[in-house]
Amino acid sequence: MTLQRALLSVSDKTGLIELAQALHRLHIELLSTGGTAQVLRDAKIPVREVSNFTGFPEMLDGRVKTLHPKIHGGLLGNRDIPSHQEAMTRHGIDPIDLVVVNLYPFRETIAQPGVTLEEAIENIDIGGPAMVRSAAKNHAHVAVLTDPADYPRLLQELEKNRGSISAATRFDLAVKAFSHTAEYDGAIATYLSGLNTESQADGYPERLHLSFVKHQSLRYGENPHQGAAFYRDPAAPSGVLSHYRQLQGKPLSYNNIADADTAWDCVRFLDAPACVIVKHANPCGVALGNQALDAYQRAYATDPTSAYGGIIAFNRTVDEATVEALQRQFVEVLIAPEFTSAALERLSQKANVRVLQLPDDKGLNRWDMKRVGGGLLVQTSDSGGLNEDALKVVTQAAPTEEQWTDLRLAFHVAHYVKSNAVVFCGQGRTLGIGAGQMSRVDSTRIAQRKAEDAGLSLQGSVAASDAFFPFRDGLDVLARAGALAIIQPGGSLRDGEVIAAADEQGVAMVLTGIRHFRH
Numbered sequence: 076m077t078l079q080r081a082l083l084s085v086s087d088k089t090g091l092i093e094l095a096q097a098l099h100r101l102h103i104e105l106l107s108t109g110g111t112a113q114v115l116r117d118a119k120i121p122v123r124e125v126s127n128f129t130g131f132p133e134m135l136d137g138r139v140k141t142l143h144p145k146i147h148g149g150l151l152g153n154r155d156i157p158s159h160q161e162a163m164t165r166h167g168i169d170p171i172d173l174v175v176v177n178l179y180p181f182r183e184t185i186a187q188p189g190v191t192l193e194e195a196i197e198n199i200d201i202g203g204p205a206m207v208r209s210a211a212k213n214h215a216h217v218a219v220l221t222d223p224a225d226y227p228r229l230l231q232e233l234e235k236n237r238g239s240i241s242a243a244t245r246f247d248l249a250v251k252a253f254s255h256t257a258e259y260d261g262a263i264a265t266y267l268s269g270l271n272t273e274s275q276a277d278g279y280p281e282r283l284h285l286s287f288v289k290h291q292s293l294r295y296g297e298n299p300h301q302g303a304a305f306y307r308d309p310a311a312p313s314g315v316l317s318h319y320r321q322l323q324g325k326p327l328s329y330n331n332i333a334d335a336d337t338a339w340d341c342v343r344f345l346d347a348p349a350c351v352i353v354k355h356a357n358p359c360g361v362a363l364g365n366q367a368l369d370a371y372q373r374a375y376a377t378d379p380t381s382a383y384g385g386i387i388a389f390n391r392t393v394d395e396a397t398v399e400a401l402q403r404q405f406v407e408v409l410i411a412p413e414f415t416s417a418a419l420e421r422l423s424q425k426a427n428v429r430v431l432q433l434p435d436d437k438g439l440n441r442w443d444m445k446r447v448g449g450g451l452l453v454q455t456s457d458s459g460g461l462n463e464d465a466l467k468v469v470t471q472a473a474p475t476e477e478q479w480t481d482l483r484l485a486f487h488v489a490h491y492v493k494s495n496a497v498v499f500c501g502q503g504r505t506l507g508i509g510a511g512q513m514s515r516v517d518s519t520r521i522a523q524r525k526a527e528d529a530g531l532s533l534q535g536s537v538a539a540s541d542a543f544f545p546f547r548d549g550l551d552v553l554a555r556a557g558a559l560a561i562i563q564p565g566g567s568l569r570d571g572e573v574i575a576a577a578d579e580q581g582v583a584m585v586l587t588g589i590r591h592f593r594h
């Protein structure tokens with residue numbers, strides 16, 4: 076099929092002039108709407124206004140421009156059906172073989188702070204999606220471009236095939252076009268239903284339209300017999316993992332990405348220079364330091380056995396000395412906001428290590444989601460930060476200043492440890508972490524044993540529990556292990572009993588009012 080006529084109507088004018096020049100060189104007639112036509116005229120490219128083609132003016136502030144039978148007839152008429160051909164001739168409808176459309180910037184508009192409903196509504200494109208869908212439906216005869224990134228590929232094909240486009244390309248473009256309009260309508264529906272109307276009072280829409288863009292295929296999923304791919308949220312806030320830039324190393328695996336998410340979130344919300352080492356979705360060593368190097372050395376010392384093959388994240392620049400120190404262990408993924416050039420040079424000698432760079436901003440996913448059989452659990456993200464006003468010392472003993480630092484660190488780490496989580500800390504580092512047990516007492520015993528295995532004393536330590544103590548036994552184990560201050564959410568029916576147990580043993584206890592279950 077040799078192209079004779081193209082309609083160009085784009086909000087994002089990227090690549091427009093180059094595309095139009097090339098189409099003109101191929102003797103394709105160009106039709107265009109007001110703003111697009113103006114850009115082409117300014118570039119001295121011959122163009123015919125759609126209003127001249129339809130014999131009808133653009134009107135209603137641009138709400139009606141291309142919504143006309145001469146446009147949609149030209150796009151939808153099946154060239155192989157004689158009755159269609161006959162109708163088109165009878166009504167003077169010329170075929171349109173290529174549509175180049177991108178839509179009013181609805182997502183960008185609603186992302187602006189303080190946007191009004193009226194502004195959002197005026198940025199709902201009607202004529203554009205209608206043309207995209209008409210062309211995509213009739214892809215047997217018509218090609219549709221919705222993404223400037225596809226212009227070069229299409230031009231190459233047109234030039235190679237002397238002005239025609241293959242059926243396979245038209246089909247691919249049609250699939251992309253329908254995804255584009257589906258995503259566009261999904262964004263509109265989600266936005267409108269998120270407005271706090273009475274029927275959506277809880278802020279969760281009746282129908283949830285999600286749109287994620289494939290970033291990469293993964294070699295396999297959690298296990299080699301599972302397939303997998305990684306999708307990104309195009310509207311992800313700054314600082315979240317999906318913005319990573321991989322500087323070197325083997326492709327990331329499914330488990331690498333999941334563990335990197337935990338490591339990065341745990342480290343980026345700490346203010347002091349810090350290092351977090353994650354294994355199997357749990358932090359196995361976390362420490363604050365003066366800079367990256369000593370933070371790493373102290374984090375590693377918590378649990379050198381588990382740190383092997385770990386995902387290691389920093390919230391400060393990684394320098395050569397830190398990379399040198401990392402040589403003692405096998406590293407799967409290394410994450411930081413910056414690397415010195417000497418550090419990168421040194422890392423390049425270990426070409427397999429995956430190195431990710433991320434801006435340490437504090438954005439959070441609006442929603443956290445979990446797939447269950449036949450459904451999706453949706454909740455707001457666990458933002459994690461302690462509510463300083465809610466912190467309550469409930470015992471006769473109060474924590475010392477140093478204990479406060481350790482208590483905050485311990486509770487922060489507990490947030491990223493699978494429940495039941497118990498974390499011992501001392502001198503700005505973890506000493507023992509108990510994760511993922513069905514009983515809090517077992518998590519405590521594990522944390523204690525891990526500290527012993529690493530040769531770390533718990534005498535005078537502090538401890539955090541991700542949820543309240545249902546009975547005093549959990550607290551007793553912590554106190555017997557050597558903890559002198561404990562932080563926990565509180566809220567148990569037996570809080571009184573637990574506080575009395577703490578007082579009995581001279582332990583200071585802080586209640587946070589916030590629980591951090593993590594499953």
Ligand SMILES: NC(=O)c1ncn([C@@H]2O[C@H](COP(=O)(O)O)[C@@H](O)[C@H]2O)c1NC=O
Binds near residue numbers: 087109179204
């Ligand atoms: N109303 C219509 O008939 C109509 N036809 C095309 N558009 C959109 O108008 C925009 C281009 O406008 P202009 O060429 O005037 O800059 C494109 O994003 C296109 O999708 C329309 N606008 C909105 O619905």
